[in-house]
Amino acid sequence: MIKSFIGIVALATNLAVAADPPNITGTWNMGLEGDHVIPVALVLKQDGPKLTGTIALPTQNAGNRVEVKLSGEFADGAFKLSGTIEGAKEPTTVAISGKLLDDGSMEGKFEMPGHGHGTMSWTAERLKERK
Amino acid sequence: MYITGTHLSRRAVLKGFGATIALPFLDAMAPAGRGLRADQRKIRLICVEMVHGSAGSSLIGARKNLWAPAGVGPDFDLAPTSLRALAPFRDALTIVSNTDCPSADPFTASEIGGDHFRSSAVFLTQAHPKQTKGADVQAGISLDQLYAQRFGQTTPLPSMQVGIENGDQGGGCGYGYSCAYTDTISWASPTRPLPMVRDPRVVFDTLFGVLRLSESPAERREQLALDRSILDWVQASTRRLQATLGPGDRARLSDYLDNVREVERRIRAVEAFSLSGEVREQPEAPAGVPDSFSDHVKLMFDLQVLAFASDVTRVFAFKLGRDNSNRTYPESGFAGAFHPTSHHSGKEAKILEFAMLNAYHVSMIPYVLEKLKNTPDGDRHLLDNTVLLYGSAMGDSNQHNHKRVPFFIAGHGGGAFKGGQHLKAANGTPLANVMLSVLHKIGVDDISSFGDSEGTFEM
Numbered sequence: 001m002i003k004s005f006i007g008i009v010a011l012a013t014n015l016a017v018a019a020d021p022p023n024i025t026g027t028w029n030m031g032l033e034g035d036h037v038i039p040v041a042l043v044l045k046q047d048g049p050k051l052t053g054t055i056a057l058p059t060q061n062a063g064n065r066v067e068v069k070l071s072g073e074f075a076d077g078a079f080k081l082s083g084t085i086e087g088a089k090e091p092t093t094v095a096i097s098g099k100l101l102d103d104g105s106m107e108g109k110f111e112m113p114g115h116g117h118g119t120m121s122w123t124a125e126r127l128k129e130r131k
Numbered sequence: 132m133y134i135t136g137t138h139l140s141r142r143a144v145l146k147g148f149g150a151t152i153a154l155p156f157l158d159a160m161a162p163a164g165r166g167l168r169a170d171q172r173k174i175r176l177i178c179v180e181m182v183h184g185s186a187g188s189s190l191i192g193a194r195k196n197l198w199a200p201a202g203v204g205p206d207f208d209l210a211p212t213s214l215r216a217l218a219p220f221r222d223a224l225t226i227v228s229n230t231d232c233p234s235a236d237p238f239t240a241s242e243i244g245g246d247h248f249r250s251s252a253v254f255l256t257q258a259h260p261k262q263t264k265g266a267d268v269q270a271g272i273s274l275d276q277l278y279a280q281r282f283g284q285t286t287p288l289p290s291m292q293v294g295i296e297n298g299d300q301g302g303g304c305g306y307g308y309s310c311a312y313t314d315t316i317s318w319a320s321p322t323r324p325l326p327m328v329r330d331p332r333v334v335f336d337t338l339f340g341v342l343r344l345s346e347s348p349a350e351r352r353e354q355l356a357l358d359r360s361i362l363d364w365v366q367a368s369t370r371r372l373q374a375t376l377g378p379g380d381r382a383r384l385s386d387y388l389d390n391v392r393e394v395e396r397r398i399r400a401v402e403a404f405s406l407s408g409e410v411r412e413q414p415e416a417p418a419g420v421p422d423s424f425s426d427h428v429k430l431m432f433d434l435q436v437l438a439f440a441s442d443v444t445r446v447f448a449f450k451l452g453r454d455n456s457n458r459t460y461p462e463s464g465f466a467g468a469f470h471p472t473s474h475h476s477g478k479e480a481k482i483l484e485f486a487m488l489n490a491y492h493v494s495m496i497p498y499v500l501e502k503l504k505n506t507p508d509g510d511r512h513l514l515d516n517t518v519l520l521y522g523s524a525m526g527d528s529n530q531h532n533h534k535r536v537p538f539f540i541a542g543h544g545g546g547a548f549k550g551g552q553h554l555k556a557a558n559g560t561p562l563a564n565v566m567l568s569v570l571h572k573i574g575v576d577d578i579s580s581f582g583d584s585e586g587t588f589e590m
Contacts (some may be wrong), residue, residue, distance in 0.1 A: 029243050058244060066245065130238040
């Protein structure tokens with residue numbers, strides 16, 4: 001009786017795990033692949049299909065960053081995000097597309113139209129936050 | 132000078148107005164002319180950091196053995212590696228490869244991207260620097276200082292910190308990090324970074340207790356014109372000492388003083404050029420700083436060997452570069468600037484160019500090893516009793532990661548290091564484990580952890 005109860009619980013747990021949709025909420029250490037790999041912080045919050053977050057992009061002044069607010073959608077393991085750099089001399093938008101990989105990392109493309117960077121590939125791993 | 136009969140104190144000095152020159156170890160300092168006993172040998176420590184990791188830390192570079200050789204144990208071939216200039220000293224060489232510096236990784240979102248502004252603070256502390264631009268900096272006590280605080284108290288200077296590039300920028304350096312983290316590798320405590328001295332003249336004057344009554348450029352020019360050495364100031368003292376010494380000690384003292392004079396002459400030549408009005412490559416640098424990287428490094432190494440020979444100090448931290456440096460090294464055979472070259476895009480041709488810079492930087496090391504080998508230290512030579520650590524907390528600078536960091540040890544450390552070994556660590560081994568074991572081997576053997584160590588490393 002007890003064995004079958006445990007079996008049912010285990011089965012239910014497995015089903016629950018299998019049914020959990022992927023969630024990419026968290027801090028990602030993203031590597032933008034330009035002439036070298038630029039590490040940037042991508043912080044995401046997923047609420048169902050809705051995504052919000054920020055990306056901290058380096059500026060032309062070495063050591064400085066600008067934080068860009070992002071919004072977009074996540075569906076079927078893939079997502080699209082966009083945002084506008086506030087305070088830029090000219091209106092500048094950021095577009096990010098990506099997908100979650102089986103190993104838990106992500107990859108995708110990054111665009112900042114009009115800034116001569118073209119489309120940059122990126123990969124990202126979840127940050128192991130430590131104190 | 133303190134001379135009692137035929138015995139000379141290890142702390143005897145040559146003294147003159149405005150200068151104090153410590154002496155090398157002489158037979159007269161040991162009873163009945165015997166050399167140092169094993170338990171009297173003092174290990175000297177040089178910790179050398181070069182920034183930006185290595186080409187061999189990239190995946191392609193690792194496959195091509197651009198840093199670590201393919202063979203492990205005693206059978207390794209240095210030829211393809213950036214360490215090839217060390218071949219004449221392979222018997223004194225312990226290469227430890229495949230270690231990581233996880234404390235240089237970002238711990239929070241705001242730390243992502245700040246790798247260049249953290250790495251130097253991690254190299255000798257293996258501790259994670261607190262992200263702050265203010266005075267509340269925090270990392271960890273560095274390996275050199277752990278040794279100096281234990282064994283440096285009986286020498287006139289517990290330790291010295293020297294560097295090649297400008298390390299006095301103050302304030303914040305980027306990504307919310309204080310420049311203290313970029314400027315130094317030496318930390319007396321987790322909250323006390325020690326400044327690195329860039330000017331060989333300052334090192335020289337500190338080692339030889341030179342009292343400078345005049346410091347303005349005009350007055351320095353006048354002093355240079357006089358062309359007097361500090362050895363002239365201690366002539367009478369030198370003569371008195373030589374009269375009490377045997378022929379072997381007289382020759383040893385003479386060689387040592389010749390080396391002091393030669394180093395002083397080179398510093399004066401650099402100063403004369405700097406003050407001549409000629410165009411300098413680094414116009415902001417103090418007058419004693421040579422334009423040439425290799426001239427600068429060699430001067431600093433010569434001063435370290437003199438300091439060891441005279442036992443003024445037994446510990447040096449030596450920072451060869453500064454993160455984000457765009458310095459060029461034409462003598463390497465490649466003209467590209469350091470930081471951009473380290474960003475090789477993962478392309479093989481560019482990785483090979485970066486490896487040329489790495490090899491050039493490492494090629495500075497045989498110079499000091501040769502000097503140490505040729506400097507008597509009791510019944511041995513200084514290389515036998517020295518541990519030189521060389522490395523970086525950056526791995527693949529193109530990725531800004533801290534994996535497979537470049538690292539090697541040269542010297543025998545009084546017999547603690549056999550040498551002639553390439554030790555490849557298991558994946559994920561923290562460099563801190565190696566540093567903990569180094570500390571144990573050089574006598575700091577009552578600590579059970581260092582930085583983010585997870586254990587010791589068999590060497």
